[in-house]
Amino acid sequence: MKKIALSACLLGESCRYDGTDNRNDFLLSLLDGNEIVPFCPEDFAFGTPRPTMDLVKQDKDIRALSNETGEDLSDPVIAYAKAFFDSHPDIDLFIGKDRSPSCGVCSARVYDSDKNLISSDAAGLMAAEAIKRGIPAKDAEDYTKDEEV
Numbered sequence: 001m002k003k004i005a006l007s008a009c010l011l012g013e014s015c016r017y018d019g020t021d022n023r024n025d026f027l028l029s030l031l032d033g034n035e036i037v038p039f040c041p042e043d044f045a046f047g048t049p050r051p052t053m054d055l056v057k058q059d060k061d062i063r064a065l066s067n068e069t070g071e072d073l074s075d076p077v078i079a080y081a082k083a084f085f086d087s088h089p090d091i092d093l094f095i096g097k098d099r100s101p102s103c104g105v106c107s108a109r110v111y112d113s114d115k116n117l118i119s120s121d122a123a124g125l126m127a128a129e130a131i132k133r134g135i136p137a138k139d140a141e142d143y144t145k146d147e148e149v
């Protein structure tokens with residue numbers, strides 16, 4: 001049995017920016033029998049519903065900026081990620097919702113300051129923290145057929 005950190009919206013929690021979910025029954029069936037630890041940094045930091053945000057490259061850094069106000073929203077997400085992994089040091093696998101600026105593992109979009117798309121295979125802010133800690137990490141969309149997690 002593995003201990004798996006999973007984006008809460010994939011479990012069916014209505015924590016997306018618009019109050020909907022990304023429930024993925026196929027993935028959940030693959031995860032059956034494992035210990036699931038759900039997380040949602042954006043719901044924790046900003047509540048639901050909330051404005052969307054995009055990853056924007058600034059010098060060497062990638063930051064999450066509000067699409068409504070332009071405010072830099074990165075720090076609360078990063079703080080949540082650090083606290084989450086500190087309190088769960090034995091996570092075996094991180095599965096994030098693909099394309100999310102927080103949870104996407106190899107699928108988050110990054111823009112330049114003029115809103116031009118410059119990458120579609122970046123890590124979101126929480127996924128980046130998992131990768132930094134050496135935790136194996138995958139996007140939910142990578143599970144497309146019956147395979148072991």
Ligand code: SF4
Nearest residue numbers: 007009040097100103
């Ligand atoms: S992708 Fe991540 S931040 Fe977005 S709703 Fe799902 S768990 Fe929350």
